[in-house]
Each structure stands twice: as C-alpha cells, then as structure tokens.
Amino acid sequence: MKKQHPKHEQTLVVLKPDGIQRSLIGEIIKRFEQLGLKLTAVKMLVPTADFVKKHYTLDPEWPLKTGQKTIKAYHDRGLKHPVSDDPLKVSEVILQKLIRYMTSGPVVAMVWQGAHAVEMVRKLVGGTEPRTSDVGTIRGDYVLDSYAMSDIDGRSIRNLIHASGSVTEADMEIPLWFKQEEIVEYKLVQEAILYDVNLDGLLE
Ligand code: GDP
Ligand code: MG
Numbered sequence: 403m404k405k406q407h408p409k410h411e412q413t414l415v416v417l418k419p420d421g422i423q424r425s426l427i428g429e430i431i432k433r434f435e436q437l438g439l440k441l442t443a444v445k446m447l448v449p450t451a452d453f454v455k456k457h458y459t460l461d462p463e464w465p466l467k468t469g470q471k472t473i474k475a476y477h478d479r480g481l482k483h484p485v486s487d488d489p490l491k492v493s494e495v496i497l498q499k500l501i502r503y504m505t506s507g508p509v510v511a512m513v514w515q516g517a518h519a520v521e522m523v524r525k526l527v528g529g530t531e532p533r534t535s536d537v538g539t540i541r542g543d544y545v546l547d548s549y550a551m552s553d554i555d556g557r558s559i560r561n562l563i564h565a566s567g568s569v570t571e572a573d574m575e576i577p578l579w580f581k582q583e584e585i586v587e588y589k590l591v592q593e594a595i596l597y598d599v600n601l602d603g604l605l606e
Contacts, residue, residue, distance in 0.1 A: 408517040408518055409517045409593070410515065411515065411518060411520060411572075412442065412514065412515045412519055412572060412576060413513070413515075413520040413572045414511070414512070414513060414564070414566045414572055414575040414576050414579055415434070415511070415512045415513075415523060415563065415565050415566075416509050416510070416511045416512070416564040416565075416579070417509060417510040417511075417562065417563055418503065418504060418560070418561070418562055418563060418564060419503065419504065419507035419508065419509060420503075420562055421509075421510075421562035422507060422509065422510065423507065424544065424545070424562065426544055426562060427510055429544070430540055430562070430563060431512075433540065434514050434523065437516075437522060437526065438517075438596050439514040439516040439519055439523070440514065440515045440588075440590045440593070441513070441514060441515075442513045442514070442585050442586050442587070442588075443513040443580045443585040444510065444511070444512045444513075445510070445511055445580075445584070446508050446509070446510050446511075447509065447511065448507065448508050448509070449504055449509060450505065451501045451505055453578075454500060454505060455497065455501060456578060457578060458497055459497075460571070460574040461567075461571055464493070465489070465490055465493040465494070465497070466489050466490060468492075468493045468496060469489025469490055469491070469492040469493035469496070470489045471530070472492050472493070473487065473489060473492060475531060475534075475549055476549070484553055496558070499552075499556070499557055499558035502557070502558065503557065503558035511579045511580070513576055513579075516596075517596070517597070520567075520568060520569050520572050523565045523566075524565055524566075524567065525539075526540060527539060527540050527541060527563055527565045528542045529541065530559065531548060531549055532545045532546055532547045532548070532559075532560075532561050533546070533547065533548035533549070533550075535561075540562060541561045541562060541563070544562060545560060545562050547559050
C-alpha cells in the first residue's frame with residue numbers, strides 16, 4: 403500500500419548529458435540534500451533512443467501540453483512558432499531533438515524522497531527555458547540556453563536536468579528508470595528534526 407503522509411512522496415530527477423559535462427553533479431545533488439530531501443536511488447547510464455521516447459511519452463498529455471507551452475513562449479514574445487501552430491507537430495519535432503540530446507552521453511538518474519518532493523524539486527529546478535527561468539534556480543543559475551538559440555541550431559534546449567512535473571508523472575517515471583529493489587528504504591538522521599511532531603528530546 404502507498405504511504406499517505408507527504409514525507410513519503412518521491413520524484414524522479416535525471417541529470418542530462420550537459421549537466422554531467424558541465425561538472426554539476428555535485429552542485430545539483432547538494433541543492434536537494436540541503437533542502438532536506440533524501441536520495442533513495444541513483445545510477446549512471448546512457449539511455450537508448452527507445453527508452454527516451456518511452457520516458458517522454460509516458461504521460462499521454464505530454465505532447466499536447468509541451469507543444470502548447472512552446473507555442474505560448476513564442477507568442478509571449480510576439481512571435482509565431484517557426485515549425486507550426488499545431489502543438490502536436492511542434493512536440494513531435496521536440497521529441498526527435500530530445501532523443502538526440504538525451505542519448506548523447508551518460509546521464510545520472512535519481513529518486514529523491516521527502517515532503518512534497520515533486521513540487522519542491524521543480525521549484526529548485528526552475529522553468530524549462532534557462533533564458534527565462536528564475537535566478538536562484540538550477541536552470542536559471544548554471545546555464546544560458548534559449549528557445550531562440552536552440553531553434554536556430556536545430557537542437558533540443560539544454561537545461562541540465564529533468565524532474566517529474568507532477569506526482570502522476572513521478573509515479574509513472576520512477577518504475578521506468580528503477581526496479582523496486584534499486585530504491586532503498588532507510589532512515590535519514592535529519593528526518594528526526596524535519597518531520598518530528600513535538601521536537602522533544604533535544605535538551606539534555
Ligand atoms: P520540463 O518538464 O521543464 O523539462 O519541460 P518539458 O517536459 O515540456 O520538455 C522536456 C524537455 O524537452 C525540456 O526539458 C527541454 O530539454 C526540451 N524542450 C521542451 N520544449 C522545447 C522547445 O520548445 N524547443 C526545444 N528546442 N526543446 C524543448
Ligand atoms: Mg516535463
């Protein structure tokens with residue numbers, strides 16, 4: 403049975419090939435650790451094209467949502483999307499570029515657990531486009547890519563990291579990347595403070 407308390411929530415994080423090549427593995431892990439989340443699974447691998455496609459199409463709504471988001475980003479700048487007005491056509495092109503990007507080198511996949519893990523990780527990760535993602539976020543602080551530049555160069559936008567967008571997405575993505583036995587259930591000492599109800603027993 404799934405545990406209901408918010409502290410049991412899990413999310414999938416994947417450090418993309420550019421994140422590894424920029425030597426940001428430690429820096430990114432540090433942010434999630436410092437927040438209070440618990441690392442419960444981690445591995446390095448080079449994903450296949452089929453696997454990347456499966457990952458991005460687990461959510462049947464992803465193609466529509468992603469196409470709409472991208473078209474809107476262009477509209478917000480008073481521009482028309484260079485490929486199409488049809489969100490599904492736009493996302494098909496995005497997916498092909500994503501496959502090239504994600505299979506170009508090793509990635510590091512992780513499961514992070516803790517209160518509101520999905521939302522908290524997305525907050526630290528920032529918006530999809532580094533050009534507009536907030537200062538203080540991983541995508542805002544460590545990389546400078548844009549839709550405009552990636553479109554000129556015919557490639558995926560490089561934003562260092564993937565993080566599940568919702569609890570539903572996390573619940574589909576985690577079993578794709580990890581077998582149940584690869585996810586370790588353990589107590590982290592700091593949880594005694596983060597989730598303790600009374601904070602009694604601190605004083606001698
Ligand atoms: P995320 O949840 O913020 O990672 O964004 P999405 O799930 O919408 O898209 C997945 C990934 O596809 C992004 O992280 C980008 O690497 C890439 N991507 C998304 N939209 C675009 C786009 O409009 N153009 C390009 N070139 N890449 C995109
Ligand atoms: Mg996403």
